[in-house]
Amino acid sequence: MTLSTMTETILGGKRVLDITDEKGLICGKQLGDMGADVIKIERPGGDPARNIGPFYNDEIHPEKSLHWFAFNLNKRGVTLDIENEQGKEIFREMVQDADFVIESFRPGYMEQQGLGYPDLEKINPRIVLVSISPFGQTGPHAQHKASDLTLMSMAGMVNLCGDPERPPLRMSVSQSYLFGGALCGAMAAHYFREITGQGQWVDVSIQQGLIYLTLQAPLMWDLNRINMTRSGSLARFVRREPDGTVKVVTGHTKFPTKDGYVEISLAGGPVYGSSTRSLFELMAETEEIPEELKDKEWEAMSMATVTQEELDSLADFTSKYCAKQNTMELYEETVKRRIMLAPQSTTEQLLLNPQLNARKFWVEVEHPELGTTITYPGPWTRFSETPLVFNRRAPLIGEHNAEIYGSEMGMSEEQLMTLKSNGVI
Amino acid sequence: MIKQPFEGVNIVDFGWIGVGPLASEFLANMGATVVRVESPSRPDPMRMAPPFKDGEMGINRSGFYAQNNANKYGVSLDLYKPNAKVILKRLINWADVVTSGFSPGAMEKWGLSYNELRAIKEDIVVMATCMQGQTGPHSKYRGFGNTLAAVSGFYYITGWPDGNPGELFGAYTDIPNSFYTAVSLMAALDYHRRTGEGQYIDQSQFEGSLQLLAPEILYWTANGRITERRGNRDSIAVPHGTFPCQGTDRWVAIAVSTDEEWRAFCEVIGAPPWTKDANFSTPELRRINEDALEERISEWTRNYTPQEVMDKMQEKGVAAGVVQTAEELFSDPQLQARGHFVPLEHTEMGEHMYQSAPFLLNKTPNAFNRAAPCIGEHNEYVFKELLGFSNDELADLIADGTIEYE
Numbered sequence: 001m002t003l004s005t006m007t008e009t010i011l012g013g014k015r016v017l018d019i020t021d022e023k024g025l026i027c028g029k030q031l032g033d034m035g036a037d038v039i040k041i042e043r044p045g046g047d048p049a050r051n052i053g054p055f056y057n058d059e060i061h062p063e064k065s066l067h068w069f070a071f072n073l074n075k076r077g078v079t080l081d082i083e084n085e086q087g088k089e090i091f092r093e094m095v096q097d098a099d100f101v102i103e104s105f106r107p108g109y110m111e112q113q114g115l116g117y118p119d120l121e122k123i124n125p126r127i128v129l130v131s132i133s134p135f136g137q138t139g140p141h142a143q144h145k146a147s148d149l150t151l152m153s154m155a156g157m158v159n160l161c162g163d164p165e166r167p168p169l170r171m172s173v174s175q176s177y178l179f180g181g182a183l184c185g186a187m188a189a190h191y192f193r194e195i196t197g198q199g200q201w202v203d204v205s206i207q208q209g210l211i212y213l214t215l216q217a218p219l220m221w222d223l224n225r226i227n228m229t230r231s232g233s234l235a236r237f238v239r240r241e242p243d244g245t246v247k248v249v250t251g252h253t254k255f256p257t258k259d260g261y262v263e264i265s266l267a268g269g270p271v272y273g274s275s276t277r278s279l280f281e282l283m284a285e286t287e288e289i290p291e292e293l294k295d296k297e298w299e300a301m302s303m304a305t306v307t308q309e310e311l312d313s314l315a316d317f318t319s320k321y322c323a324k325q326n327t328m329e330l331y332e333e334t335v336k337r338r339i340m341l342a343p344q345s346t347t348e349q350l351l352l353n354p355q356l357n358a359r360k361f362w363v364e365v366e367h368p369e370l371g372t373t374i375t376y377p378g379p380w381t382r383f384s385e386t387p388l389v390f391n392r393r394a395p396l397i398g399e400h401n402a403e404i405y406g407s408e409m410g411m412s413e414e415q416l417m418t419l420k421s422n423g424v425i
Numbered sequence: 426m427i428k429q430p431f432e433g434v435n436i437v438d439f440g441w442i443g444v445g446p447l448a449s450e451f452l453a454n455m456g457a458t459v460v461r462v463e464s465p466s467r468p469d470p471m472r473m474a475p476p477f478k479d480g481e482m483g484i485n486r487s488g489f490y491a492q493n494n495a496n497k498y499g500v501s502l503d504l505y506k507p508n509a510k511v512i513l514k515r516l517i518n519w520a521d522v523v524t525s526g527f528s529p530g531a532m533e534k535w536g537l538s539y540n541e542l543r544a545i546k547e548d549i550v551v552m553a554t555c556m557q558g559q560t561g562p563h564s565k566y567r568g569f570g571n572t573l574a575a576v577s578g579f580y581y582i583t584g585w586p587d588g589n590p591g592e593l594f595g596a597y598t599d600i601p602n603s604f605y606t607a608v609s610l611m612a613a614l615d616y617h618r619r620t621g622e623g624q625y626i627d628q629s630q631f632e633g634s635l636q637l638l639a640p641e642i643l644y645w646t647a648n649g650r651i652t653e654r655r656g657n658r659d660s661i662a663v664p665h666g667t668f669p670c671q672g673t674d675r676w677v678a679i680a681v682s683t684d685e686e687w688r689a690f691c692e693v694i695g696a697p698p699w700t701k702d703a704n705f706s707t708p709e710l711r712r713i714n715e716d717a718l719e720e721r722i723s724e725w726t727r728n729y730t731p732q733e734v735m736d737k738m739q740e741k742g743v744a745a746g747v748v749q750t751a752e753e754l755f756s757d758p759q760l761q762a763r764g765h766f767v768p769l770e771h772t773e774m775g776e777h778m779y780q781s782a783p784f785l786l787n788k789t790p791n792a793f794n795r796a797a798p799c800i801g802e803h804n805e806y807v808f809k810e811l812l813g814f815s816n817d818e819l820a821d822l823i824a825d826g827t828i829e830y831e
Contacts, residue, residue, distance in 0.1 A: 010613075010615055010616055030636075052661070053661075054641075054643070054648065054650075054660075066640050066643040066644055066647060066648075070639035070642075070643055135763075136763050136785070137785075138763065139758070139763050140759055141758070141759035144744075144746075145739060145742055145743060146744050146746065147662060147665075147682065147744045148680075149659070149678045149680050150678045150680055150745060150746030153676075153677075153678035153746040153747065153748045153749065154746040154747060154749055154757070155749070156749045156750065156753070157594065158667060158676075158678060158748050159676075159748045159749060159750050160594035161593050161594050162584075162592045163585070163592060167657065167667045167669070168667050168676055168748050169583070169592065169657050169667065170583075171579060171582060171583045171593060172654050173638075173641055173652060174659075175637055178636065178637040179604055179637075179783075180604030180605050180608060183605075183608050184604045184607050184611075184783075184784070185782070185783075185784030185786065187611040187615075188430045188431075188455050189430070189786055189789075190615065191430045191431070191614060191615055191618075192429075192430035192786075192789055194615060194618060194619075195618070200786055200787050200788040200789065201786075201787040202784050202787075203784060203785040203786075203787070204783060204784040205763060205783055205784070206783070207759070207760075208760070208763060208780075208781075208783040209600075209604075209783030211780060212447075212600045212603070212780065213594070213595055213597065213600050214594070214595065214754075215489070215595045215596060215599075216474070216475070216476060216488065217594075218751045218754055218766070218778070218780070219476050219488035219491075219778075220475075220476045221751040221754075222476075222755070222777055223476040223477070223478055223777055224476045224480055226476070227751055228750075229750075232589075233584075233592055239475045239477075239480060240475075240479075240480035241480055242479065242480050242481050244480075253571070253591070254580075254589050254590070256589075261580075261590055262575075263572050263574075263575035263580060263591060265568070265571070265572055269473075270473070271473075275567060335566055338565065338567045340568045341572070342568060342572040342573065342576040343575065344578075344581045344590045345578040345581060346581050346651050347578060347638070347641050347651055347652060348645055348651055349578075350577075350578055350635070350638075350645075351645065353576075354561075354562055354563065355557050355558070355562060355564075356631070356632070356635075358560070358561040359558055359560060359561045359629070361632055372647075374643060374646055374647045375642075375646035375647075376642070376643065377632075377636055377638070377639050380605050380628075380632060381605055381606070381609040381626060381627075381632075382558075382627040382629070382632075383612070383616075383624055384625040384627075386612070386613075386616050386624065
């Protein structure tokens with residue numbers, strides 16, 4: 001995929017003011033992917049999120065954060081101090097023509113600045129204000145400090161991840177802010193506004209969005225009073241039997257290969273049975289299949305009655321087979337045979353992935369200041385009539401001050417100089 | 426004047442398992458009328474997935490299925506019957522949106538390709554979500570959100586540096602993609618509202634998932650470096666981890682990101698002498714000596730419950746959170762204040778809990794009107810009231826098995 005030229009987009013002509021930190025950057029980025037004109041407003045000197053790594057060539061520098069690049073694609077950038085009176089005036093003026101404001105300050109901060117929803121609504125009744133915070137704007141934890149790890153913990157996800165013999169854990173990189181809940185709320189409010197002319201306030205709780213990751217775990221408690229725990233690299237089949245007993249069997253899902261690991265959904269029944277059958281047919285082409293696994297009625301094998309011994313024998317044989325295979329070759333073969341197997345991809349392997357390359361997923365973005373072009377992830381969805389666009393790299397600090405304050409808002413050069421010397425921009 | 430964003434929007438939901446059904450549920454909670462089409466002889470596998478009410482397996486007893494299908498109407502059809510076309514034609518005509526979550530080829534097999542759907546209704550929005558997209562050599566890839574999480578690279582970076590990859594619970598990729606799919610639907614509806622045009626959406630859950638790894642991908646494409654597993658360690662915060670507390674397998678998460686927070690943290694734990702040890706005096710040194718640091722912190726946290734540690738830390742402005750169990754989610758005062766879990770009365774399961782959206786809309790709060798449908802529960806309502814079939818027509822369609830009952 002190359003940088004797109006002018007096409008019809010979903011949000012062409014819509015204006016977004018993005019005053020978020022790392023908790024909200026992706027929301028503006030994705031509105032930008034849909035064609036909105038997103039203005040990243042940073043405090044003078046640059047947003048603290050520019051200090052988040054990794055960095056280009058590992059050089060710690062506010063203009064070289066790869067994290068910043070990734071989540072500020074498709075935005076223009078200005079600097080503005082919204083705590084300063086003049087700064088507030090400029091912000092209010094910008095709100096008049098804006099369609100969305102996205103913020104992720106501590107709940108209450110915007111109100112203290114005189115920029116809460118009631119204030120913004122008076123300026124522009126059509127405005128959609130998206131407020132992103134760890135626990136939401138209301139409730140006893142609204143002012144709690146949080147991080148990716150503490151949020152994943154409070155959402156019940158960390159308790160379910162990791163080896164039972166070791167502390168519960170999160171993924172090794174921050175994930176909490178990236179799930180799209182804020183974008184979803186923003187688009188719903190946008191749609192309502194376009195029909196009724198009324199904007200509204202979208203109050204996003206990161207904790208609440210993350211609870212969805214725990215899938216059936218809350219339901220296990222609600223319906224069966226089973227409190228699930230982490231089972232490491234094992235799949236744990238837990239169920240409450242009608243007689244009241246809790247039954248747990250575990251299945252292996254991770255198998256080392258010659259050069260990595262593969263993930264296999266190794267089970268029977270109507271869902272997994274045909275995949276497991278195909279896997280054993282594949283293995284039988286080069287291996288001697290144990291008697292008890294020959295001609296097994298895979299589809300009839302029920303995960304509600306399966307024994308631990310049965311699951312263990314499947315795993316033993318599979319792990320011996322996988323240990324002799326090359327990961328990507330095995331993956332190609334199993335995709336053809338519709339076997340539920342996956343490589344544990346590294347980022348290096350992702351760039352070589354035949355499916356992503358066939359769909360021209362990757363986007364090349366020029367960074368003239370660095371004298372280079374960097375490959376980015378492409379579209380998260382594909383529209384036949386209104387494709388996502390990838391028009392510009394992340395803004396430099398204050399890059400569009402002159403363009404936006406000057407040419408678009410009509411400030412003179414003297415005014416800009418004064419604002420600059422007063423530390424407003 | 427409409428009261429909900431998607432009031433008046435009609436969706437025919439051929440979703441499957443997780444992503445598609447959850448996405449259309451988000452719109453159902455915001456006013457869309459969603460008809461979930463199912464087959465009793467080939468039911469959604471989620472209907473067979475535990476937990477079941479009272480532990481008793483049954484097509485209408487899975488909480489897992491219910492979770493993804495609140496606020497929808499359920500109809501049951503045998504799409505292989507010749508008369509299915511009669512119903513589908515009227516259903517498509519009624520709809521603004523058709524969603525599907527099958528592997529590529531399934532909708533085409535039933536005569537429901539985009540072109541065939543457009544022939545019935547020209548401005549239809551058609552949304553297809555699947556593992557790896559509708560085109561390309563792996564388009565028919567078969568898997569779930571766990572296998573896809575491995576393909577996408579999430580598992581490789583979950584776990585301990587000395588252990589196996591992949592200690593991540595669940596069907597990770599289902600969740601971002603449910604939101605992205607819901608957003609895609611809203612976007613296409615917006616375009617339709619403006620232009621009167623429908624369109625086709627090809628949502629690859631693989632491609633959606635990679636948005637969450639953008640910095641790690643750039644770390645490879647720009648720097649040629651691979652992100653590795655590092656347990657709970659972080660590149661900014663130190664200490665950063667889960668620490669043992671009073672009780673069996675109880676833990677608290679603590680993340681100390683700034684010098685100010687480090688000072689507050691030391692104050693909370695009573696400033697024992699080791700906090701003044703030169704080995705822990707800067708973030709760089711704390712990182713070098715992180716094993717020893719974690720050991721000392723654990724000695725302190727073991728004396729308290731996770732709740733006590735969280736309260737003490739939060740009082741001084743240190744990020745800390747209980748490693749909550751699923752049970753605790755239901756008594757979490759914050760989630761209660763936000764109304765996160767909503768009880769609904771299910772026809773066969775009775776009252777049980779559903780989750781609400783991760784956002785509150787101040788003028789159009791999400792509305793929960795109905796628990797998930799039993800299979801075919803709303804056949805009569807949908808076919809008669811929404812589509813206008815007569816009693817006789819309905820009787821014929823039931824008699825020939827087109828409307829399929831268990």
